[in-house]
Amino acid sequence: KGALNQEQFFAFLGYMVLSFFAYVLSYWMIPKIAQLTEKADIFGYDINKKGTEAGTIKIPESLGIVPATIYLIFNILGILFTRAYMPDLILSHISGLLAITFIVFLGFADDVLDLAWRYKLLLPPIASLPVIVAYTGGTQIVLPQLIRPYLGQSIDLGPIYYLYMIMLSTFQSNAINIYAGVNGLEVGQSIIIALSIAVYNIIEISTQQQHLFSLMIIVPYISSALALYNYNRFPSKVFVGDVFCYWSGMTFAVAAVLGHFSKTLMLFCIPQLINFLYSLPQLFGIIPCPRHRLPRYDQKTGLLYAIKTNLTLINLVLLIKGPTSEKNLCRVLLSFQILCTIIGFGIRYLGSQMFF
Numbered sequence: 001k002g003a004l005n006q007e008q009f010f011a012f013l014g015y016m017v018l019s020f021f022a023y024v025l026s027y028w029m030i031p032k033i034a035q036l037t038e039k040a041d042i043f044g045y046d047i048n049k050k051g052t053e054a055g056t057i058k059i060p061e062s063l064g065i066v067p068a069t070i071y072l073i074f075n076i077l078g079i080l081f082t083r084a085y086m087p088d089l090i091l092s093h094i095s096g097l098l099a100i101t102f103i104v105f106l107g108f109a110d111d112v113l114d115l116a117w118r119y120k121l122l123l124p125p126i127a128s129l130p131v132i133v134a135y136t137g138g139t140q141i142v143l144p145q146l147i148r149p150y151l152g153q154s155i156d157l158g159p160i161y162y163l164y165m166i167m168l169s170t171f172q173s174n175a176i177n178i179y180a181g182v183n184g185l186e187v188g189q190s191i192i193i194a195l196s197i198a199v200y201n202i203i204e205i206s207t208q209q210q211h212l213f214s215l216m217i218i219v220p221y222i223s224s225a226l227a228l229y230n231y232n233r234f235p236s237k238v239f240v241g242d243v244f245c246y247w248s249g250m251t252f253a254v255a256a257v258l259g260h261f262s263k264t265l266m267l268f269c270i271p272q273l274i275n276f277l278y279s280l281p282q283l284f285g286i287i288p289c290p291r292h293r294l295p296r297y298d299q300k301t302g303l304l305y306a307i308k309t310n311l312t313l314i315n316l317v318l319l320i321k322g323p324t325s326e327k328n329l330c331r332v333l334l335s336f337q338i339l340c341t342i343i344g345f346g347i348r349y350l351g352s353q354m355f356f
């Protein structure tokens with residue numbers, strides 16, 4: 001327990017170098033698989049672009065399947081590392097891996113079959129099953145300082161903790177998926193969240209071996225997702241698909257639950273939380289929810305304009321900032337994500353008296 005010994009440190013360094021190959025391999029394979037998905041009729045129309053008319057540019061879809069598959073290879077190889085240095089975490093590792101594999105399979109199925117929302121919502125809970133049945137860690141959560149005088153240091157949630165884990169993976173996956181529709185946003189936000197998880201683990205690495213484990217889960221994710229970002233950023237050459245959003249959400253949930261910092265993870269997802277809460281009236285059907293809740297693209301100016309009845313953070317930012325280009329909008333939204341991460345770290349370390 002505690003800080004890394006020298007052997008562990010070098011082994012982990014080797015693992016980081018290996019993760020770099022996940023980047024190279026993904027970068028090389030994405031364009032190749034993109035040709036195949038398009039041929040298989042798996043494509044989407046780029047909605048916010050000038051075409052002969054709006055949305056006539058065909059882009060290969062679901063390319064998240066490539067980095068996700070390559071990531072799985074590296075996650076499996078990581079078992080060798082867990083076996084050697086953290087043998088008591090082997091069950092956690094394998095069950096986490098199984099959950100991530102399961103969601104990649106279900107996510108790709110969703111992309112091909114285009115499932116309705118009520119079925120989509122079921123996918124993360126189903127895929128969480130391996131973690132739920134194999135989880136042997138604690139079921140307590142530490143209470144915020146403010147309420148400790150009334151309820152004590154921590155509270156044992158028992159079976160409710162399992163429900164909490166299911167809710168976390170469901171929230172993570174869907175929150176990323178519904179904060180989307182602007183080139184580069186799905187991957188951009190996910191990479192920033194993943195980097196925050198990595199930095200947090202590095203800061204905390206001397207406190208518990210779980211942080212080393214969590215770091216192993218997240219490092220190959222970052223490298224393979226970065227390769228996808230190269231093709232998905234404005235102007236997109238590929239779309240990422242729901243498979244990408246689910247894979248990301250489940251990986252974050254696994255890294256946080258098995259790393260014992262699920263509350264901190266939520267601090268890195270403030271924009272997703274705002275977008276989700278703001279979306280609620282449409283998600284519950286109180287206000288009609290069209291297939292796409294995007295802003296309006298204007299052919300003449302080439303700018304995006306807010307649609308007030310589409311309750312997303314994307315539209316809210318456009319309302320505040322005024323019309324802007326798709327490229328700039330993504331830059332603003334990703335800057336906001338980074339700002340929120342900094343605030344999240346601030347709350348974690350400065351406001352922890354109140355919250356942790």
Ligand code: UD1
Pocket residue numbers: 043044045046047048061177178179180181182183184185236239241242291292293294
């Ligand atoms: C979610 C959102 C939907 C949003 C969509 C965009 C909710 C409830 N659902 O639906 O409002 O429009 O994501 O991903 O909030 N696309 C672009 N440019 C991009 C990314 C996507 O034009 O940068 C379009 C393409 O046509 C692509 C399609 O969106 O094929 C993908 O949509 P999909 O991921 O299937 O939508 P949902 O996740 O169901």
Ligand code: MG
Pocket residue numbers: 177178180241242245
């Ligand atoms: Mg989607």
